[in-house]
Amino acid sequence: MSQPIEIKKGIYWVGVVDWTVRSFHGHTYSTPRGTTYNAYLIVDDKIALVDTVFAAFGSEMMAKIRGIVDPAKIDYVIANHVETDHSGALPQLLKLCPKAKVFGTQKCQEGLYKYYYCDLNFQIVKTGDTLKLGKRTLTFIEAPMVHWPDSMFTYCREEELLLPNDAFGQHYASSQRFNDQVDNCELMDEAKKYYANILWPLGSMISRKIEEVLKLNLPVSMIAPSHGIIWRKDPLEIVKAYQGWARQETVAKVIVVYETMWNSTQKMARLITDELIAGGLEVKLYDVNNADRTDIFKEMLDAKGFLFGSSTHDNNMLPNLAGFLALLKGFKAKGRVAGVFGSYGWAAGAVKEIEELLKAAGIEVAVNSCSAKFVPDDKESADCLRFAADFAAKVK
């Protein structure tokens, strides 16, 4: 079992490292580096626990707390978020400290009741409400849709410590707890993947919340999220990254994603990719059947151009690309350009279907689509190169 870590004088990480979890959110998110569920114990005249962990790891969190204080002495539990990876161990904990008062938003109270069907000693809080612990005071900041309606941040001015729950997190298991102890490229890559797959559709609300918090001019020397590594070296680095992602800033990069039946669409994808590269663009090419969907979305987060290809089957696109595009639709990507290509036998139904789906998703189809019957011949191969050149002009 990992040990509690004192992150500030009298404030302890009492979370859990989940080294082996490989998927999250019902298999919508791959976690090849595992994750952590972070809970924080604040020991002052009053003792507060900020968030808990998945129920299955409750005894490990409890053992860490016991190494610092008797859990029965916990006065307050701050429930920043109702989702079970942070509230799962709450019922177990409250059996040990039944008088503890739980603090959270109204939506959190409603959600906790619907998850656990027990009446809690609960106090609803709103932005600006405070809770005095002794030398320290906690301030609550509602953060609806960052990333659920109930979400909330907790801030401790005396320690310049922001506890934003899921915001600024990463699914990243490590023996280290702080960003200056791990590979920064690896960490930022996981933070980007987390943003792309969990927060992308919520950019406008995230922008507003960040602006609102920055306007308060609160000193922040540490951001301790509920997943992964704690930001203590230049903690605003991750805030700036979020601002760029929330504004949907892009670079001249093209992500090509295809699904192929007898390799003709794959042949087209390779021709197009090579031509884009020859034109000086950064390109990433994925066969949706053997790539990690979560990683593709991470790469798409800052890419200006998306290209999608599918063979036609029963006048439709192939099913795994269809599933991928259904998820993409929910992300509400803005400021992108897209193009479509694919092979067919007797009618190019896949290309038409993808075009319609992109339009419904609000993504501009910026060039005429490119098709090839059965196997691309010389003319159709040349069409692929022209398609790539036209698309490159739209991305640059």
Ligand code: FEO
């Ligand atoms: Fe929204 Fe980490 O749960």
